[in-house]
Amino acid sequence: MTSLEIAIIVAIVLIIAVAVGWYLYTTFVASTTGQPRLNVVTATLYSNGTLKIFVVNPGPVDVQVSAIELAGQVQSVNQKITVGGNATLTAKFTGQWTPGTMLPGRVILSGGQSFPFNAIVKP
Incomplete structure (x- = not known):
């Protein structure tokens, strides 16, 4: 050669x-760069209609929460969660729920991404 x-x-x-x-x-x-992520740690719905969700943002970008949907009802939420940060999201829903049951829901970001959760109903 x-x-x-x-x-x-x-x-x-x-x-x-x-x-x-x-x-x-x-x-x-x-x-994988730039895709928002959100971990829903706990979701609790109290019998008075108050929903509390504890979330963690593992990164790689900050996220802007725009709404929470629970059992077909949507409530607006405006909260920014920085990378590595956590937050407790609170929203008020109307209806009657049985303690001990679970309701499906999702956290919706400003970009349209959604992250599902199951909220447990407590008295």
Whole structure:
């Protein structure tokens, strides 16, 4: 093999390696940056209609909570949670609930993302 043939083969291998590296970067690294996340730790609905939700923002970006939905009812909430921070979200709902039961709901962010939870009803 001449040095020109070796240089061509090395160039082809290098181009393929760059293409595979770019594919892996865009698939696994770039797709996870900037996506808001929120962990709902506890959700408690008291018999007077007050809902308290304790949430944690694991990152990688700050989140802006815009609403809470519970059993079909939506209440506006305006709270920013920084990366690594936590907050207690509070909202008031109308209705009668049986203590000991659980109701489905979700926390809705300003960007439209939602994070589901089950709230337990306490007296």
